[in-house]
Amino acid sequence: MITRSKYQPAEIETKWQSRWAEEDLYSAREHSDKPKFYNLVMLPYPSGDLHIGHWYNYSGADTYGRFTRMRGYNVMQPIGFDAFGLPAENAAIKRNIQPHTWTLENIANMRRQLARMGAGWDWSREIVSCLPDYYTWTQWLFLQFYKRGLAYRTKAPANWCPTCNTTLANEQVVNGACERCGTPVERREIDQWLLRITAYADELLNFDEIEWPEKTRLMQTNWIGRSEGAEIRFTAQVPRLGKNGKPTTRTETVEIPVFTTRPDTIYGVTFFVLAPEHPLVERLTAPEQRAAVEAYVEQARHETEIERLSTEEGRKKTGVPLGASVTNPVTGEQVPVWIADYVLMSYGHGAVMGVPAHDQRDFEFARAFGLPVVEVIRPEGEEETPTATWETAKTAHGVMVNSGPFDGTPAEDAIQRVIAWLEEHNLGQRAVTYRLRDWLISRQRYWGCPIPIVYCPEHGAVPVPEDQLPVLLPDEVEFKPTGESPLRYVPEFLNTTCPICGKPATREVDTLDTFICSSWYFLRYIDPQNAHAAWSREKVDAWMPVDMYIGGAEHATMHLLYARFFIKALRDMGLLDFNEPFKRLFHQGIVLGPDGQKMSKSRGNVIAPDDVVARYGADTVRAYLMFMGPFDQGGPWSSSSIEGVWRYMNRVWNLVTDALAERQVGPSAEVAAGAAAERLQHKSIARVTESYAGLRFNTALAALMEYLNGLSKLKDDEPALVRDPRYAAALDTLLVLLAPLAPHISEELWHQAGHEQSVHSQPWPEFNPALTVDETVTVIVQVNGKLREKLELAPDVSEDEVRRLALASPKVQAATGGRPLKKFIYVADRYLANIVA
């Protein structure tokens, strides 16, 4: 009677975690004969707790990293903390603790949690973005952008969150509300630092070098929103401004450019609309309209972005005429000028030529205010109908009509011909506009990377010389609800001298958007201790680009776009020599609560990893997360389904430890079932390898379960199998194949089986294709596509033989009912025959 040991994950997991750390098992080698593989995860924000979503993300990434390492790659798998940001400040205000302290305490706890996963992190490369040895180089990078004219300062309307007392980038505004607190966003004019991401808009649309999900590429493409068309310069008479800046009685001609994607509709312009914020509104307004216009402008200013951008049913177009007109440069016609909130100052030129016949918004506007609708484009073969009867604009392309000399121009030439005409007469030109705007990077906040700029009364904004970096962020500040950075009230920080003249000056008190910190962290991992440079060019050349980047899809249009922009800009500065940071990208899915809803404290459906790990161990939790479904799909947590994975781990433990014990009591000897065990081994290697390679961890574990079930059954049927060396080899392979998903139990049993080296250093097993084929195969016989017969035959059976046996089968004959054979199809690699009768 054998007494078996019990599977106790807590014990073996902590044991192996310390052993691996002692042996430095997971540090990437700087010099290696093996090909490099940069396996990256999106670094966590140190909120204090690793949640189940982190476990999901990192379990998949670590499984893939381990698999790749065993396949012979020199894998680098670093981890760090994106440690600046608002939550630290909010916690500081709420709990009267300094952000610095709060953040570092959280990091300490999360390091423990990250270690408890048993993932193969290379801790020697850890970065913490709020520490000076990191943010020195964030500042240095800002200066490089500044030097190249890619960072600039301007007074611009900014999204302002009255709750967070801070500005927000457009990308951080969700449906017109603050992404963090949900407060509707207001607009304010403030001096801002921006990065010229729009200079790279076109290049960012090119995804040729990267293997990214179609969905993410599409989201970035839509986000950048490239539109091709023309700029057309309309003109207007406005009062000439006197020396005092006040209008005089004399007039002058000003040009008002518009952007349009449909220059072919130029003859259909019946009105002209400016954004309420357009700088020419005041000068164009006639005295009798002044009161109405000012009221409308004031109203638009108070509208939130949500209201203004809403396209909800029933929201009618609003607007006010200025009592002025502009000249259509092509037709020479005068059309009235309006202001309306459907025209946005931030897109194009803040002005629109109104073509109600061929643009739906202009159509609605014209109907609302009784403006004429003139048809100038007619799809080929369509009859003329009076525009008064139209219910919508006709936006399709077509032949130009009512367009003077352009009449009859076919759809395919219309736009080009009008643009050519505009360019010839110097009244406009081909133009491209983007939805993407420059990246607003100033935050009126304390807990961020200080912007290395000094304001001198004489020299204005002066960059801090590189040898004076870092501009240190004070560790302690006082928080006052002023809406200004607390740094303004720290004299030691604020007051300095001008780098040019040495006279008293003040520092920039705004800090950088944390997305700046996360736009280059993957470069610092490569050379984290470098005190002389942000990175060594040689090391970055060797490791970049990232081979696999796994993280959430919510970063599609922010972090992932910014990081691409950074790399392209740094390339143009000569600081590195590649075009894209992340060669492959994978978005893991979202783990839902047991109720199928998104996890949230208010719903009470949150699964805390620490709790389930205490109960089942890290291996079971990791493997269960991967078993839930496809890795990019996520799904609901199930407290009963995880029991199945827990049972599996126990069955692995029992099968292997039993075999080891029983092997002691007798000599090894081959038995018949050994051959079957060997076939199963090779089949399983093939299946599991394929699943891992495709990041289909759920089917990898399913195959491992079938492998175990199969071996267990073979042993039950023929107990002497335990002393067959082929059975021992099959169990060893089971442990090796399981190692990426369940690193601790496989390591423990691997060592119990007498191996010295770590299971994680084992080469990935190869399979012999000849051994993945069964001794007999089931040939499926269909009649007219329906399954009618199964034949057990040898794998090398010929088509003729199958045909003879199939037609001879009574079941087949019954199914054909004596009808003559029309066609016989045999798919050899599927062992499938179809009889058409």
Add this chain to the structure above:
RNA sequence: GCCGGCGUGGCGGAAUGGAAUACGCGGCGGUCUCAAAAACCGCUGCCCUCACGGGCUUGUGGGUUCGAGUCCCACCGCCGGCACCA
């Protein structure tokens, strides 16, 4: 509204155009036990049939094909992104 994705047993899900429902959960029956739990073994899509066996089934309707969960068209439902972008 536009763009994208997804609809398969009671549940999570599997399936290079070739045996639909692998694997797991749950359920039912059994072994062990005084009993229960755990563990182990067997059964488990739906309908008809005592049974042998037969019919039906991948959101709905149509199509392509020897053969469709998979490809094409239309519709319904759910999820994600964008949303007056001129």
